[in-house]
Amino acid sequence: MSRILLLLLLVSSQLLFAAEEEREIILQLPPASLEKWYKPANERDVWLHTMFRLRREMQAVSEYAALEDVGLLKKWLARLKKDYQSIGEMVPEWKDELENELLEKMSMAAEHGELEKLQTLQRKLGKSCQSCHVEYKLSAVLRYRAPDFSSAVVESEETMEEEKYSRVMSRFTLLVNRIKIASEDRRADAAMTALDDLQQRLHDLGGSCSSCHKQERQRRYILGQQMQDSLDKVREGIKKDDAKQVGRYIGKFAVDVCASCHAIHRMQSDLRGLLSNE
Ligand code: HEC
Numbered sequence: 489m490s491r492i493l494l495l496l497l498l499v500s501s502q503l504l505f506a507a508e509e510e511r512e513i514i515l516q517l518p519p520a521s522l523e524k525w526y527k528p529a530n531e532r533d534v535w536l537h538t539m540f541r542l543r544r545e546m547q548a549v550s551e552y553a554a555l556e557d558v559g560l561l562k563k564w565l566a567r568l569k570k571d572y573q574s575i576g577e578m579v580p581e582w583k584d585e586l587e588n589e590l591l592e593k594m595s596m597a598a599e600h601g602e603l604e605k606l607q608t609l610q611r612k613l614g615k616s617c618q619s620c621h622v623e624y625k626l627s628a629v630l631r632y633r634a635p636d637f638s639s640a641v642v643e644s645e646e647t648m649e650e651e652k653y654s655r656v657m658s659r660f661t662l663l664v665n666r667i668k669i670a671s672e673d674r675r676a677d678a679a680m681t682a683l684d685d686l687q688q689r690l691h692d693l694g695g696s697c698s699s700c701h702k703q704e705r706q707r708r709y710i711l712g713q714q715m716q717d718s719l720d721k722v723r724e725g726i727k728k729d730d731a732k733q734v735g736r737y738i739g740k741f742a743v744d745v746c747a748s749c750h751a752i753h754r755m756q757s758d759l760r761g762l763l764s765n766e
């Protein structure tokens with residue numbers, strides 16, 4: 489008997505191992521009607537704010553149950569019920585997943601002052617929140633809240649023409665490398681022309697932030713004084729024919745500006761693109 493068990497264990501661990509080697513992760517997309525409850529289809533991220541309220545209401549209910557304050561408990565339970573039911577009104581595809589009867593039972597328990605029973609029911613409700621989150625939270629965040637650069641453009645101050653982000657970016661790489669190559673080979677004029685071009689294009693890029701950010705803060709954080717200080721050092725290095733200084737500060741610039749901005753936007757934008765591919 490125990491030998492069979494051992495064999496089974498061996499076989500299943502082999503299977504597990506095989507599964508580890510080539511693993512696929514399946515991400516379930518949320519129903520299409522969820523989109524209506526996010527910007528830009530909606531003025532606000534209504535869905536997310538409903539979720540924040542649900543969490544607050546759950547907390548209030550459990551705190552007042554612990555304090556045995558049935559009056560306040562009922563007040564928050566009514567709100568919880570309303571917001572929970574609104575899930576199915578906003579996204580009809582999810583109506584059948586909801587555990588409305590649990591909330592009915594919680595109300596009954598509150599009426600009868602059966603607070604322990606209420607707490608047990610609430611834990612069950614919490615599990616039903618979790619099961620939807622496990623399946624859909626990540627894909628909803630990526631699809632509806634990650635920045636979407638697929639149609640973002642940068643307007644050139646010089647030519648007034650609009651260019652797609654991806655084109656602007658390829659140009660950036662070209663210019664940064666040209667500065668490095670030309671300074672190493674002591675072609676100061678070529679390095680300087682590329683630097684001037686890069687500065688102008690960074691200025692143009694700064695004009696694009698406002699399509700998603702209402703404040704100046706974000707632009708200054710990435711494209712502000714720190715960036716200018718590095719580029720001034722690059723300019724000084726080119727003038728002095730000091731390739732080492734150029735290399736050092738163009739490197740600092742690439743980390744502070746290019747890499748920082750990518751860390752914030754690029755991967756999220758790529759993932760959003762992946763999930764939005766019909
Ligand atoms: C049928 C699906 C579904 C159910 C049921 C559900 N949620 Fe959510 N919830 C979501 C989705 C989708 C998100 C991701 C929204 C986002 O981040 O834009 C989310 C996000 C959240 C967040 C934000 C999490 C964060 O990242 O900080 C909170 C809080 C939350 N839900 C609370 C609750 C509570 C509490 C319940 C149960 C009373 C609940 N949710 C039930 C789908 C659901």
Ligand code: HEC
Pocket residue numbers: 633634635636637640693694696697698699700701706707708709710711752753
């Ligand atoms: C297509 C829309 C879009 C564009 C264009 C855009 N961003 Fe963002 N950015 C976002 C989103 C979405 C976030 C995450 C917002 C959040 O969670 O607060 C973000 C976050 C940030 C953050 C970190 C969070 C913060 O608020 O401090 C910085 C810094 C930032 N962006 C800078 C910039 C700069 C600089 C530009 C222009 C060169 C820019 N962004 C252009 C969408 C965009």
Ligand code: HEC
Pocket residue numbers: 637638653654655657658660661664710742745746747749750753754757758
């Ligand atoms: C707004 C902040 C931001 C700054 C600053 C920034 N990038 Fe990007 N970069 C992005 C985003 C967003 C993408 C993805 C664009 C897309 O999905 O179309 C990207 C993509 C790229 C790509 C890939 C282009 C492609 O064909 O998909 C390269 C190369 C690149 N950036 C280089 C740079 C360099 C070099 C710098 C610094 C001089 C820089 N970027 C500065 C946001 C930024």
